Amino acid sequence: MSxxxxxxxxxxxxxxxxxxxxxxxxxxxxxxxxxxxxxxxSIGLLTRFLGLSGPEISFVxxxxxxxxxxxxxxxxxxxxxxxxxxxKSMKHQFVAPIGVRHLTVGAWIVGMLRGVFVFLLxxxxxxxxxxxxxxxxxxxxxxxxxxxxxxxxxxxxxLVCALVMLVGLRAETAAWASIxxxxxxxxxxxxxxxxxxxxxxxxxxxxxxxxLDAYRAHxxxxxxxxxxxxxxxxxxxxxxxxxHWALVAAVRRARRSGLLLxxxx
Numbered sequence: 001m002s003x004x005x006x007x008x009x010x011x012x013x014x015x016x017x018x019x020x021x022x023x024x025x026x027x028x029x030x031x032x033x034x035x036x037x038x039x040x041x042s043i044g045l046l047t048r049f050l051g052l053s054g055p056e057i058s059f060v061x062x063x064x065x066x067x068x069x070x071x072x073x074x075x076x077x078x079x080x081x082x083x084x085x086x087x088k089s090m091k092h093q094f095v096a097p098i099g100v101r102h103l104t105v106g107a108w109i110v111g112m113l114r115g116v117f118v119f120l121l122x123x124x125x126x127x128x129x130x131x132x133x134x135x136x137x138x139x140x141x142x143x144x145x146x147x148x149x150x151x152x153x154x155x156x157x158x159l160v161c162a163l164v165m166l167v168g169l170r171a172e173t174a175a176w177a178s179i180x181x182x183x184x185x186x187x188x189x190x191x192x193x194x195x196x197x198x199x200x201x202x203x204x205x206x207x208x209x210x211x212l213d214a215y216r217a218h219x220x221x222x223x224x225x226x227x228x229x230x231x232x233x234x235x236x237x238x239x240x241x242x243x244h245w246a247l248v249a250a251v252r253r254a255r256r257s258g259l260l261l262x263x264x265x
Contacts, residue, residue, distance in 0.1 A: 015105075065119060072114050076114060077154055161247050
């Protein structure tokens with residue numbers, strides 16, 4: 001088998017594994033539907049209570065939809081190792097002739113599929129309940145926005161995996177805590193210009209900040225950055241490389257320290 005076919009087979013194997021585990025777990029299916037619906041409805045109703053204008057509602061709902069879409073994809077990437085840690089089968093994962101890239105790319109593909117589903121679900125709900133259509137920006141801005149969300153999710157998920165390989169299951173809460181840190185910093189519900197100076201500097205280092213800024217510009221908001229996509233995509237690509245390097249280094253350390261065996265039976 002040629003090398004590229006072997007790569008595709010390895011990636012597909014992990015994608016299929018994650019897809020089967022996600023589809024057979026009723027709680028994960030419930031989570032996929034429950035939280036996005038609750039978040040969109042609660043935030044949307046809050047905007048009505050506060051009497052926000054149409055553009056302000058668009059600003060807030062774009063952030064809510066981005067957050068839920070990113071979270072679903074990020075959790076799928078993090079589950080790539082958490083499934084094995086929970087089932088105490090971590091060592092078997094790395095006995096097979098596969099690389100970290102196969103594991104993370106396979107999980108990311110499933111995360112993107114589920115993320116697109118969640119995005120469309122939220123888009124339909126926002127249009128029906130609040131008269132806001134996230135598809136109005138057009139296909140190219142929408143594609144760039146979703147690509148930015150999924151790249152950011154990939155980075156966060158891979159970093160969670162690296163943390164699990166460094167400290168074990170004590171780090172599993174990072175799968176949920178990390179995304180809430182992004183919620184605070186990336187301008188989900190407010191422009192980052194309202195943040196204190198040093199905190200705004202940290203927000204400017206998060207790729208999602210730029211993709212939100214670019215997408216909101218199509219709904220009448222003045223962009224805070226002159227060329228947000230020109231900054232966001234290279235920044236996200238750099239973080240993808242760094243996060244994978246960190247995961248490879250963490251796996252090597254886990255092998256030397258014996259943590260890999262402690263996470264296995």
